[in-house]
Amino acid sequence: MRTIRKLYQFFVDKPIKTGELLNNHYEVLKVIGTGSYGIVYLCEELETREKVVVKQLRPSKSSNRKEVKMFESEISVLRKLSHDKIPTFYGSFLHKKQLFYVMSFIDSDNLEDQIFFSNLTFNEKESLLILYQLLDLVDYLHKKHIYHQDLRIPNILLKNRELFLIDFGLSIHNDEGKETVEMRQQDYYDLGDILLYLLYTTYSSKNKKALPWTEELSLENETVYLLKRLLQIDEPYSNTSEIFTDLHAALSKQTGVTGT
Structure with a gap:
């Protein structure tokens, strides 16, 4: 049944x-993504x-x-958003x-491509600063009672270290x-998963045996505490204010971090 469905999609979804x-x-210029x-x-x-x-x-x-x-739900969500780090909704139509x-079009590669194809890496400080930008967007959404539910590196664009959030399909x-x-x-939880992913971009395995991230990564205690609560290993966070507080504490341990 699944094979038949895949064949149907292959011929219909050209x-x-x-x-x-x-x-x-x-005017269609090119396909830039399929989901x-x-x-x-x-x-x-x-x-x-204008490119759109x-x-x-x-x-x-x-x-x-x-x-x-x-x-239609995705369209409805986008209509409610007005943020310079989220694509602007222009309208819908039948064709x-x-x-x-x-x-609107944001001229940038997603974070996944930049990590895997451009070998972009993030140290602890840089990872926390990316999380700060992302948390700011999540806070904006949650205040509007909107939950992204698909926070992943393919859905994050990064241009000159500025972060943009896309794909509100879920x-x-x-x-x-x-x-x-x-x-x-x-x-x-997804924020924690992304932070952990970024931290691993600078990790070089010296052991043949895989170890827990708490043993593989050398992190400040404040970052470990933040991660454990985001990933619900320890008591989960109940609101973004709590996360911001602990994120500030983690950033304060990084040398040269100011203005956060």
Whole structure:
């Protein structure tokens, strides 16, 4: 059954060709990403010549009510956001009975590509400063009762050490404004996972046997404490203010850190 579904998607989900016009406004320049339910294009807006990102719901998903609802939910979340480190939502449209939306283009590679293909590394101080930027964005989202739920290095763009957050496909907006512990702490756990990932970019294994990160990495006690709470090894954080407090403490141990 899975093979049949994959074959169906292969034939149905063919990306739109370069040069095709979408909604009589956007010329497709190239495909810049594909996901489980979306295809992302770099386009040029014909009147302004501005480069924009256009995301399409995969045609194979367009008859699935649940997938359509998820796509519409992503649009709804983006409409509510106004932050210079998050893509700006421009609008949505139907083209040949297919769903699309448009957002601003951020000219940068994602963090995953920069680590694996450009060999970008982060020491402890740099890792904590990246976490600080990301936590600031998470705090912004949570104050709007929006939970990203997919904080991963492929969904983070980094340009001149400035961080941008993308891909809100799994995000949840709690319309009632009630705090949801599980969703909040999922974002916190993901923050810890990202921090740990960054810290490992400078790690060189000297042991054949894999050891716990607490033994492999040489970190300040404040950073270890922060990580353990983010990863829920110790008491989980209940809000971003608590994380900021401990993050400040961890940063204060790094030489030459000021203005944080």
